[in-house]
Amino acid sequence: MINIAITDDHPLLLEGLKNILSKEEDFHVIGCFPDAKSTLAFLSETPPQVLLLDINLPDANSLDLVADMKRKYPDLRILIISVHNEYAVIKSMLDQGANGYVQKNSSVDDIVTGIKTILLGDTYVCSQTKFILESKQQDTLLRVPKLTRREKEILQEAAQGFTTIQIAERLFISPHTVESHRKNLIEKFSTKNLSSVIKLALEYGLIRQ
Template structure:
């Protein structure tokens, strides 16, 4: 019997996936979790074959969860479920060890196929996601940028509308240091200005506005 867990903070989707997978012969849904904290507590007590993991959780960004989860539970295959379909996000989670990427509006057939494919040792991408990967252009970000704690703080404060001077005062750093972080952020996201970097960071779930 294949043991499956699902982590998603939307109750309707969580229940829908549970119903779909529970009806499939040979599948058993042994855990449904609304956030990363409850998921990690559940995984510590139950062996899981496949974990369906929402990319954005209220208490974590799953891009940063995949690698430690794979390290701690190497026998658990992770399929990301998401409303995002950007190449950088897809590639990032695959590089971190996810075995699949599935849009939340994927068909029932694709959901079942995805679970079976990763159990067979394959990488699974739903049809919509595969199109994005196939059409990737050389100008697109290859992965989601890795930000330092301070860069995240500067980005978050800038997103809230604070000026360089206000950010410096709030974070107890010099305006010059803030400007250096702003420059680094623009370079990391490959954008022309910080506003565009903020937009991408929000889409990727790196900051919440």
């Protein structure tokens, strides 16, 4: 039997999810909560295997809440149930430790499959969420400039705070060459300065922090 808790500040949705999941032979809904406070109190006493969590709660920042739950209850599987379909929101929740993300207009099968999938240790996202993530990734790939080995080296050095002269000394090249590469990088990334280039390069995974 899979013990499940549900947290959502909309009573009708909370009751609806409870009724739907209770019909599943292997599922047992052991708690329903309207806010973070009551959820955390319950978890401290009777932690379920899976928590279905809405991210619009009246008394908590959802990112901090998920991080806190995963820190205190590392075995807890969290499936986000949300109306938000923005890439930044989805990625932030998954990065904070949520095990899955399902849109609220998804099918019952999506939720059931999501619960079973995350219990196996895998990440689950519904088809709508998957499309959003893949579209963003594809868009990023199209926008990532191709860099030469030397450009990557100079960018990595600049990201670590080294000046033009210091970079030249460390790479055994002239300051003029470093400056030329810096200008080329700014042009390739279509930014106004190297700081913006570094920020984008980190986001694209071209260099490391």
